[in-house]
Amino acid sequence: MFWRMITKTLIRQKGKMFMIAFTVILGVSLSTAMMNVMLGVGDKVNRELKVYGANITVRHKDAALMGDLYGLTEGQGVNDKFLHEEDILKLKSIFWGFNILDFAPMLDGTARLEGVGDVSVVGTWPEKHAVLSTGEDLHTGLKSLRTWWEISGEWLTEDDNNAVMIGHLLASQNNIHAGDDIVLNGKTFRVKGIYNDGGQADGKILMTLPAVQELTNLPGKVSSIEVSALTTPDNDLARKAAQDPRSLSPDEYETWYCTAYVSAICHQIQEVIRDGVAKPVRQVAESEGTILNKTTLLMILITILSSIGSALAISNLITASVIERSQELGLLKALGAYNWQIAALVLVEVMMTGLIGGILGYFLGIGFAQIIGQTVFGSYIEIARMVILIVAVILFLVTLAGSIPAIRYLMALKPTEVLHGK
Amino acid sequence: MSSKILELKNVSKIYGNLKALADINLSVNAGDWLSIMGPSGSGKTTMINIIGCMDTPSTGSVILDGVDISRENAGSLTRIRRDKIGLIFQQFHLISYLTAVENVMVAQYYHSMPDEEEAMEALAKVGLADRARHLPAQLSGGEQQRVCIARALINSPQILLGDEPTGNLDEENEGIVVDIFRRLHDEGVTIIIVTHDPEVGDVAQRKIILEHGKVVGDIDQSATFGEALKLKGKGE
Numbered sequence: 121m122f123w124r125m126i127t128k129t130l131i132r133q134k135g136k137m138f139m140i141a142f143t144v145i146l147g148v149s150l151s152t153a154m155m156n157v158m159l160g161v162g163d164k165v166n167r168e169l170k171v172y173g174a175n176i177t178v179r180h181k182d183a184a185l186m187g188d189l190y191g192l193t194e195g196q197g198v199n200d201k202f203l204h205e206e207d208i209l210k211l212k213s214i215f216w217g218f219n220i221l222d223f224a225p226m227l228d229g230t231a232r233l234e235g236v237g238d239v240s241v242v243g244t245w246p247e248k249h250a251v252l253s254t255g256e257d258l259h260t261g262l263k264s265l266r267t268w269w270e271i272s273g274e275w276l277t278e279d280d281n282n283a284v285m286i287g288h289l290l291a292s293q294n295n296i297h298a299g300d301d302i303v304l305n306g307k308t309f310r311v312k313g314i315y316n317d318g319g320q321a322d323g324k325i326l327m328t329l330p331a332v333q334e335l336t337n338l339p340g341k342v343s344s345i346e347v348s349a350l351t352t353p354d355n356d357l358a359r360k361a362a363q364d365p366r367s368l369s370p371d372e373y374e375t376w377y378c379t380a381y382v383s384a385i386c387h388q389i390q391e392v393i394r395d396g397v398a399k400p401v402r403q404v405a406e407s408e409g410t411i412l413n414k415t416t417l418l419m420i421l422i423t424i425l426s427s428i429g430s431a432l433a434i435s436n437l438i439t440a441s442v443i444e445r446s447q448e449l450g451l452l453k454a455l456g457a458y459n460w461q462i463a464a465l466v467l468v469e470v471m472m473t474g475l476i477g478g479i480l481g482y483f484l485g486i487g488f489a490q491i492i493g494q495t496v497f498g499s500y501i502e503i504a505r506m507v508i509l510i511v512a513v514i515l516f517l518v519t520l521a522g523s524i525p526a527i528r529y530l531m532a533l534k535p536t537e538v539l540h541g542k
Numbered sequence: 543m544s545s546k547i548l549e550l551k552n553v554s555k556i557y558g559n560l561k562a563l564a565d566i567n568l569s570v571n572a573g574d575w576l577s578i579m580g581p582s583g584s585g586k587t588t589m590i591n592i593i594g595c596m597d598t599p600s601t602g603s604v605i606l607d608g609v610d611i612s613r614e615n616a617g618s619l620t621r622i623r624r625d626k627i628g629l630i631f632q633q634f635h636l637i638s639y640l641t642a643v644e645n646v647m648v649a650q651y652y653h654s655m656p657d658e659e660e661a662m663e664a665l666a667k668v669g670l671a672d673r674a675r676h677l678p679a680q681l682s683g684g685e686q687q688r689v690c691i692a693r694a695l696i697n698s699p700q701i702l703l704g705d706e707p708t709g710n711l712d713e714e715n716e717g718i719v720v721d722i723f724r725r726l727h728d729e730g731v732t733i734i735i736v737t738h739d740p741e742v743g744d745v746a747q748r749k750i751i752l753e754h755g756k757v758v759g760d761i762d763q764s765a766t767f768g769e770a771l772k773l774k775g776k777g778e
Contacts, residue, residue: 125637454629457620
């Protein structure tokens with residue numbers, strides 16, 4: 121009888137129920153979209169921010185110490201401390217190797233540019249293609265870390281050991297153009313491109329790593345490694361670990377080690393790079409965390425506001441429906457129905473309507489999430505299963521909250537008032 | 543001698559400055575058929591509401607089947623009403639989207655358990671077996687009221703309470719409904735109805751006249767309402 125009454129009421133009140141379902145569809149679709157974007161946005165935002173360069177640098181521990189103690193970035197104790205080129209590919213073997221997006225070694229040196237004098241040269245991997253021990257194809261290099269560079273000419277390739285790129289400041293001061301030949305330490309190189317970095321690099325010459333290793337007679341050595349990694353914003357645990365991982369309890373250590381905090385990734389990098397000290401480029405890492413936190417907060421606020429809006433709209437619709445049916449509900453009371461039985465009747469009607477609206481709204485929300493993903497991030501947003509549970513809880517609470525005024529009304533409803541018109 | 547099923551002792555109901563019922567004393571035996579008449583505002587509906595456990599008196603006590611219901615809470619009154627009272631309304635109050643038999647089954651559902659066969663029997667008793675699958679809108683006023691009576695009877699209540707049960711019916715349907723009451727009375731059902739219609743009221747074995755919330759006449763089957771009102775006029 122209960123379900124017969126529910127079914128027939130739903131059919132009879134299809135107009136109102138449609139409006140309730142429509143309200144739920146709007147609310148749930150927005151919540152679903154926001155939460156899926158929120159959960160998927162971490163990687164998306166991080167990837168977007170990665171265009172602004174590396175967020176971790178690895179240097180020789182002695183060089184890093186000189187930098188920490190005396191603020192030195194070059195000179196004795198810094199320029200004569202090197203990492204091993206053969207260790208670099210091990211970066212992809214760490215626990216969070218999948219989060220290491222790009223990296224490139226840097227070997228700093230000086231060379232005599234004919235007609236100019238001594239200039240700074242930097243050897244790197246402009247591009248690097250390799251097959252890792254895991255069988256994974258690796259494509260990385262400085263080109264991926266300097267996406268903002270304006271290039272006149274072309275980028276160096278992996279095998280351009282007889283070519284260079286020149287910073288636009290150095291090039292303009294010496295009237296060097298792409299396609300020209302220059303002589304460095306007596307050896308001729310073709311200028312393949314002029315780059316504009318907007319920083320100190322504009323006064324340097326960029327070469328392949330083997331070329332600089334040969335010029336400086338430092339085979340197999342690199343000064344530093346720039347790493348771009350996907351990281352999780354720091355929290356108290358991460359900050360505590362950054363001070364000293366040994367201060368963590370075993371449980372804390374496990375949690376920290378298995379979370380992509382920048383400090384955890386740095387720690388793991390140090391485990392594979394001999395004599396290396398990995399440090400976050402704090403400004404970049406913190407900016408990423410701040411933007412990510414603010415984006416997440418915005419999504420949560422939109423979800424909360426849309427839920428409140430839905431609850432208010434549902435509340436009005438249900439209250440109107442209950443007032444319209446007050447004679448029928450009063451009759452049920454007169455026939456012996458307890459308040460809770462009538463409340464259950466109304467709640468189940470609303471919940472069923474909400475459920476239908478919720479299912480439709482969920483799939484619509486997934487569609488919205490994909491539109492946002494494609495429009496804002498240019499990629500597909502991965503659907504998080506946990507959103508189903510969260511949306512179900514929100515839907516239940518919103519529908520319940522929206523039903524409260526109507527339930528209060530029918531609790532106070534006296535059969536005598538509606539059956540005799542008194 | 544029949545046992546007392548209902549007793550009102552010094553019952554008053556006060557709404558603000560208005561005394562809807564004033565010091566009413568009344569007792570009804572099981573199997574009685576009682577009519578309550580009186581002009582508008584005399585307190586008939588208030589009395590029906592109190593007897594029907596839909597309201598409580600301001601003062602006095604109401605003993606229904608040996609239980610004082612005058613101080614019961616809303617939940618207890620609902621339970622007592624469900625178990626002991628069958629309600630018939632002037633406006634029928636059938637649920638528009640349920641068929642006749644489903645309307646009867648609703649009362650079963652809130653009492654114990656719906657039984658379609660039993661509900662069909664109740665409809666057959668009021669001559670509506672062939673209209674059981676019709677919606678209220680497809681039934682005449684008299685048929686709707688008979689569904690209402692079947693619904694009131696389905697849980698075998700101790701008192702059948704009617705508020706102007708023929709007030710919305712034509713003469714023919716009024717006769718049908720009165721015949722049903724007569725038959726139920728013969729079967730031993732206690733019936734209390736409020737009516738404006740002396741012809742309906744006179745069929746009862748006992749008549750109460752209410753005025754300004756007071757019982758001004760209590761007469762048996764030997765006299766009609768008309769005679770009682772005349773006597774009352776002479777007495778005044």
